[in-house]
Amino acid sequence: MTGMIPQQIGNLKNLEYLSLEENNLVGPIPPAIFNTSTLQVISLKSNQLSGSLPSNMRLLLPNLEFLYLGSNQLVGSLPIEIAGLKDLTYFSLSNNRITGSIPESFGDLMNLESLDLSANNLSGEIPKSLEKLHYLKYFNVSFNRLEGEILGGGSFANWKNVTNLDLSGNNLSGAIPDRICDLNSSLRYLGLNDNQLEGALPLSLINCSELVILNVANNKLSDTFPHWLGTLPKLRVLILSSNRFHGSIHDSIATSSFPRLQMLDLSGNEFTGKLPTKFFQNLKALREEVEYEHDNYRYSVNVTIRGLELPFTITVAIPIFTCIDLSINGFHGEIPEAVGELSMLLALNLSHNTLTGPIPPKFANLAALESLDLSFNKLSGRIPSQLTDLTFLEVLKFQNNNLVGSIPRGKQFETFENDSYAGNLDLCGFPLSKECSNGEGSETENHKVNRKGIAFIWKVALMGYGSGMVLGISMAYVVFTTGRPWWLVKIIERDLKEKVASWIQKKR
The missing domain is CATH 1.10.287 (Helix Hairpins)
Structure with missing residues (x-):
């Protein structure tokens, strides 16, 4: 539907449920709608509505429980007098152009279970008063301009029911609160990426027994590899990229197993040492199919693949995009053959390290692999001809190594261009212009x-x-x-x- 919302809707004095979502409606929200005191649900999301919200909503909509206004073009500030909406349970203003700060009065919405203010232009600090929201399950203020410490330095002791906590894409600073997870935590998704956070990961994260996704990418965190997170029984995504993590991950062999891990991103850090065989052998969910309980929540993460950083919306009820990214670190030594046993892997990136030795022929067992990046290392020897069996391989990057001999022919290898092999002076054969001599056959x-x-x-x-x-x-x-x-x-x-x-x- 197109056009504007007619003012006459305000004459429906007994209206309780109004849903006009996912249309092409334009113009402001008619003030008359807010005169309908019987309304319990208003869903106008995914339109092209403009204008601002009335400041006296609490007086006009005393019975309102659900307010969905996301994905529009609304402007102005958040209504300060919203505290009177005692029955408000779900409130979403995501993907608009809302400015100003989050009012302290939001802490008085005692029945609030879901608050989504993501993708706006909000500034200031996250009010400490929000810690009073005992029933809160979903809290998303990602991609705004919020600053200061997480939750204003307040406590998470009252947030025992929170399953989704997304503070990513802001200017938050300081350390991650030590009590972000207590023994009764229900937290499943923790998004703290793209901020200015410092310090180490708090050991209290080990109490997040329900945690499925942890994303702290693009911060200033400085710590060793958190091998102790390997004891979390449901952890499926661990993203630590673009921080200052350092040291070897070899110490994790004895204490961690990461039995459900399917997405591991350690790229852009200062990790060193060899890649431990035992670590990869413990990644059970990448070696065989694992069944998961049903979960209706959807989570968003960014993954670097095919040279682009792409957002992925993830539903825990289905398998996650499986990948390992250890690029841009200081790993050295040979690639363990155990990596070739991760048959569920879709993307593998070990580029920009100082890895040596041959490419393991066991990589031919990565039957589902779509992207393989081993560029900018010191790998030597021939490209195993067995890799031509990877029929789903779409991206191949072997450039800037010390590989020799002829490039294997057949199947997917017929689709890769010169760029995949550049910087290997002793490689020859299609698609390179350098022909192989008689002694350099396949x-x-x-x-x-x-x-x-x-x-x-x-x-x-x-x-x-x-x-x-x-x-x-x-x-x-x-x-x-x-x-x-x-x-x-x-x-x-x-x-x-x-x-x-x-x-x-x-x-x-």
């Missing part, structure tokens, strides 16, 4: 040639062994029947040594 062909060569050497050796035995028996007869002529023995020994050495050198 790995399979070289393997066959080597087998034939080995067989030929063994045949020659056996022939030499046979003729040598005849010669030896004959010489023994001559020696023992003629009284051991030493001059003949020495000549034969010298001659044999020279010929054998020459033959071996040629075969080598």
Whole structure:
């Protein structure tokens, strides 16, 4: 539907439920709507409505329980006198152009269960008064201009029912409160990314037994790898990217298992050391399908894939986009073969490290893999021909390594261009312009040639062994029947040594 909302709706004095959501309605919200005191539900979200909200809503809508006005073009500030809406349970003004601060009076909405003010232009601090909201389950103020400490430095002791807490995309500073999770916490999603938070992850997070997603990317956090989070039984997404995490993740072997983890992003930190085999062996949810209980909540995270940072809306009831991103760190050593056992993995990024050794042929077992980035390392050896079996592979980045030999042909490998292999001076073959010489055939062909060569050497050796035995028996007869002529023995020994050495050198 198009056009404006007619003023005459305000004449429906007994109206209790009004839903005009997901249309193309324009103009302001008619003030007459707020004269309908019987209204309990107003849903006008996903239109093109403009204008501001009346400041005296509490006087006009005493029975209002649900107010959905998200995804419009509303301006102005939040209504200060909203506190009188004692029955208000769900309030959403997300994706508008609301300015100003969050009024302290919002802390008096004692029955409020869901508050979504995300994607506006709100500023100031998060009022400490909000800690009084005992029934709050969903709190989202992400992507505003809020500053100061989380919840004004207040306590989370009363927020025992909160399942979704999203404070991402603001200018919040200070440390993450130590009591953000208590023993009775129901928290499932914690989004603190894209702020200015400092310090370490609070150990109280280990009490978040229901936590599914933890995102603290793009802050100033400084800590070692939180291996203790591996004991959380439901954790499926751990995003620590673009912080100052440091040290080795090798210490996590003994204490963490991360049995449900499906998305791990440690990129853009200062991690060092080798990639521990045991760590990857413990990622059960990436090795086999795992069933999850039903959950209607949807969560949003950003994932870097195919060179772009893309938002993903995630429903916990279905499998999450599975990926491991360890790029832009200081990891060294060889890639563990255990990584090739993560058969549920869709994206793997190990770029911009100092990894050495060959690409594990076991990567051919990553049957679901769509994106593989091993660029800017020091990997050597040939590209395993088994990787051509990855039929879902859409993105391949091997550039700036020390790879050699011909590039495998077939299936998905026919679709990749020069950029996938740039910076490997000893690579040859399609799609590169450098052709392979006769001695640089495919790995399979070289393997066959080597087998034939080995067989030929063994045949020659056996022939030499046979003729040598005849010669030896004959010489023994001559020696023992003629009284051991030493001059003949020495000549034969010298001659044999020279010929054998020459033959071996040629075969080598």
